[in-house]
Amino acid sequence: MADSIPSLQRPANRAARLSAIEQALAHYVVTSQSQLSQILADQGIAVTQATLSRDLDEMNATKTRLTDGTVAYAIGRAVEAPARSEAGGESKGEQQMAKVLSGLITSVAAARNLVVIHTPSGAAQYVASVIDRQPIADVLGTIAGDDTVMMICTDDDSAQRRADWLLALVSKS
Known part of the structure; x- marks a missing residue:
């Protein structure tokens, strides 16, 4: 995880947890809930698998196949960011x-x-x-x-x- 999310100070509440999940899905290719749980733990956010599952469901996060074939969690258009265009290499x-x-x-x-x-x-x-x-x-x-x-x-x-x-x-x- 060389390209880490900036270390933000987050309050210990639901809104902060959802924001952290959204940021993690935007910055990393997250392929499992256990990987996401570890990313959150690295930020000082402890979350159970059941809570994480409910949060992902509430955020409408889905597992989506990326252009390289990897299946990862995405929210809305977050999956589009890693995909490069054919022309200029611009996402x-x-x-x-x-x-x-x-x-x-x-x-x-x-x-x-x-x-x-x-x-x-x-x-x-x-x-x-x-x-x-x-x-x-x-x-x-x-x-x-x-x-x-x-x-x-x-x-x-x-x-x-x-x-x-x-x-x-x-x-x-």
Whole structure:
């Protein structure tokens, strides 16, 4: 598990557990409940198999065959992220983001571990929501105002890489 989920401090409640499960399914190829249980345990979340099974059912997580043939848990479109397109090696999730965000981002700049994203008035919360719904390595989350989004990254270098990536992503159209 070299590419680990950032260590977030989580309260010991159901909502936090469901969020941790969603993050685990977005960042890892999870093929069994015991593997998922271990990922959660590594984050300090103890869960029984019965609770985990109920949580996965409630989240509508299903086992889905990935493009490489592996059968793994997925929630909604999470299975699309690892699949690479034939053309440019860009994931389907990135292609969707590019389509949605291309007319909504007016500027991008890195500032320490933050990426400041400017949008037309009223679009920032939508842009933040689109970013938050994709499993993006080194991104902890976003904060949105009316026309500005702050994307919080794990460190300064990650912020610069993500700023360059986001700018390239929305410049393709």
